[in-house]
Amino acid sequence: MASALVRPRNDRWIGGVCSGLARRFGISSNVMRLIFVVSILLPGPQVLIYIILWMLMPAER
DSSP: OOOOOOBOSSSOSSSSHHHHHHHHHTSOHHHHHHHHHHHHTSSSOHHHHHHHHHHHSOBOO
């Protein structure tokens, strides 16, 4: 069962977005970070999406 989409208090590197997404989809946070870094090599608004998610995802209490 997937957890809620929140930025965790621990396991953050920058904003916790990759860690929160990894928890939501049930994969390792390092795998999600690797996917994000590799996606940066492709054209698209990845950094903008990260920043938007950082602002919209609530922090874990």
